[in-house]
Amino acid sequence: MPIVVQNVGRVYPTGTVAIENISLTINDGQFVSLIGPSGCGKSTLLSMMAGLDAPTSGNLAVSGRVGVVFQEPALFAWRTVRDNVSFGLQMQGVGKEERNARAEAALKMVHLSNFARSYPHELSGGMRQRTAIARALVTDPDVLLMDEPFGALDAQTRSLLQSELLRVWEQTGKTVVFVTHGLDEALTLSTRIVLMSARPGRVLADLAIDAPRPRDTQTDPSLRAAYETLRELLTKEVESVARAEHDRDWEGMSKPVATAAEQFGADI
Amino acid sequence: MIAAETSAGKRLQRNAAPVAAPSHVAGRNGLRQFALQAVFYALLFAAWWIVAERGIFPAYLLPSPKDVGEYLQTSVAEERLLPAIGTSTLRGAIGYVVALVVGTVLGLALARIRLLDDTVGGAVVGLQSLPSICWFPLALIWFGLNEKAVQFVVIMGAVFAVTLAVRSGVRNLPPLTLRAAQSLGATGINLWIHVLLPAILPAFLSGMRQGWAFAWRSLMAAELLSQSLKEGVGHLLATGRDLNDMAMVLGVIAVILFLGIAVDRIVFAPLEKIVASRWGVEGA
Numbered sequence: 113m114p115i116v117v118q119n120v121g122r123v124y125p126t127g128t129v130a131i132e133n134i135s136l137t138i139n140d141g142q143f144v145s146l147i148g149p150s151g152c153g154k155s156t157l158l159s160m161m162a163g164l165d166a167p168t169s170g171n172l173a174v175s176g177r178v179g180v181v182f183q184e185p186a187l188f189a190w191r192t193v194r195d196n197v198s199f200g201l202q203m204q205g206v207g208k209e210e211r212n213a214r215a216e217a218a219l220k221m222v223h224l225s226n227f228a229r230s231y232p233h234e235l236s237g238g239m240r241q242r243t244a245i246a247r248a249l250v251t252d253p254d255v256l257l258m259d260e261p262f263g264a265l266d267a268q269t270r271s272l273l274q275s276e277l278l279r280v281w282e283q284t285g286k287t288v289v290f291v292t293h294g295l296d297e298a299l300t301l302s303t304r305i306v307l308m309s310a311r312p313g314r315v316l317a318d319l320a321i322d323a324p325r326p327r328d329t330q331t332d333p334s335l336r337a338a339y340e341t342l343r344e345l346l347t348k349e350v351e352s353v354a355r356a357e358h359d360r361d362w363e364g365m366s367k368p369v370a371t372a373a374e375q376f377g378a379d380i
Numbered sequence: 381m382i383a384a385e386t387s388a389g390k391r392l393q394r395n396a397a398p399v400a401a402p403s404h405v406a407g408r409n410g411l412r413q414f415a416l417q418a419v420f421y422a423l424l425f426a427a428w429w430i431v432a433e434r435g436i437f438p439a440y441l442l443p444s445p446k447d448v449g450e451y452l453q454t455s456v457a458e459e460r461l462l463p464a465i466g467t468s469t470l471r472g473a474i475g476y477v478v479a480l481v482v483g484t485v486l487g488l489a490l491a492r493i494r495l496l497d498d499t500v501g502g503a504v505v506g507l508q509s510l511p512s513i514c515w516f517p518l519a520l521i522w523f524g525l526n527e528k529a530v531q532f533v534v535i536m537g538a539v540f541a542v543t544l545a546v547r548s549g550v551r552n553l554p555p556l557t558l559r560a561a562q563s564l565g566a567t568g569i570n571l572w573i574h575v576l577l578p579a580i581l582p583a584f585l586s587g588m589r590q591g592w593a594f595a596w597r598s599l600m601a602a603e604l605l606s607q608s609l610k611e612g613v614g615h616l617l618a619t620g621r622d623l624n625d626m627a628m629v630l631g632v633i634a635v636i637l638f639l640g641i642a643v644d645r646i647v648f649a650p651l652e653k654i655v656a657s658r659w660g661v662e663g664a
Contacts, residue, residue, distance in 0.1 A: 199561075231660060233660020
């Protein structure tokens with residue numbers, strides 16, 4: 113079992129409780145989406161899995177190597193695409209020839225072979241994010257952690273990258289943890305969806321999604337059902353956040369906010 | 381003016397530079413600018429010549445371009461101007477290199493060590509606003525009227541510009557770049573060599589450029605006030621004043637201006653261009 117999260121909590125130095133008592137076991141080869149209202153601590157949880165942040169209580173264990181893809185590509189502007197991809201190997205002390213060969217193989221996987229010698233600023237947003245995915249894959253990690261990786265892309269590019277990611281996942285059988293706030297995206301990709309509550313983040317729902325692929329979230333009845341369940345829970349959470357934020361004005365606000373919450377649930 | 385461009389201004393410029401703009405547009409604009417400047421300077425020069433030739437002002441106040449040219453010619457022939465240029469350039473270079481090393485180390489330390497930044501950092505920002513020639517009296521008392529005193533002024537002039545550029549370079553790094561590097565296993569010295577230092581190179585270069593501008597003007601101020609040292613171009617300028625030789629004064633001013641700009645254009649501008657084109661517009 114590559115990822116075991118036991119009663120994990122995270123309190124920031126400011127006293128804000130980002131995450132409270134989360135327990136979660138993620139199995140080999142699962143594609144798990146973490147979903148929840150913004151600020152619910154899903155990115156924090158992912159950072160902790162990546163080892164970039166530590167829990168203040170509980171235990172968190174990830175076995176095997178980890179690759180991380182962030183919301184933005186965060187490429188190294190002074191390195192070519194290939195040298196960006198091979199960075200992780202270089203840090204491991206892999207020799208130049210092997211490094212380049214493996215980087216090129218990873219680039220092939222995301223269909224960027226022709227751009228190996230380009231610099232990041234010469235690429236489009238989608239190509240940069242694919243480079244970032246190749247960079248995370250090149251060290252052959254057991255777990256791929258992705259923090260809203262397609263959130264900053266336009267709808268078409270996003271759906272293209274989603275299918276590319278699915279293909280890579282099917283080819284390699286890696287465990288993927290995928291943070292998103294798009295319900296549709298989560299339903300299209302995942303074998304399992306974990307819904308987190310508003311801050312402090314707790315697990316509200318944990319659903320197995322085993323609809324056949326390729327999926328159509330509009331027509332598949334099991335996906336429709338999962339969608340309705342999740343949307344209802346999510347709407348409630350968004351409402352509770354809005355209620356807290358608007359305090360006493362809530363009664364007057366309730367209608368427009370409720371509509372906004374509906375829209376949020378209906379995917380962004 | 382070289383130093384009038386702040387590093388922030390430059391970064392803005394770089395960000396705004398339209399990568400996608402077809403190069404012939406940039407070329408045409410460059411040509412147009414060049415032509416306009418050439419015409420402007422030609423007119424200015426012609427006006428000077430005419431006013432001087434007409435004798436509107438006495439020659440000891442406004443010599444003609446011919447007098448200035450003659451001074452420069454004689455000065456080169458007497459083997460006085462070129463050695464002075466060499467002396468000043470070497471002086472400037474030595475002080476500049478020291479300032480560059482000290483400023484870089486200090487800037488990196490300020491950026492990475494919170495306590496240091498809260499204490500020394502504030503002082504650096506304050507000292508940056510002090511004209512470096514104000515250190516000269518102090519340097520005279522500490523070191524006496526010698527090369528050390530002049531170097532001290534040059535270093536104090538340049539070091540804080542470099543420090544602040546390096547500090548803001550590190551500070552303005554996108555945090556995600558560092559997190560990405562760390563998630564790929566870059567720690568300690570590897571993080572410095574492979575990520576931090578290359579990432580701040582554009583900011584560092586604009587700091588280098590500003591540092592040079594400050595070093596050069598500090599050196600000229602110090603040379604004007606230190607006549608007994610080995611003769612540099614600043615000393616020539618002071619001599620011109622002592623002799624009431626306006627042709628000499630104008631000639632040396634032209635040389636000083638030329639040297640400052642030449643180093644900026646020959647050394648720094650091409651470097652910045654290379655880095656900007658490779659690092660891209662915003663450093664992805």
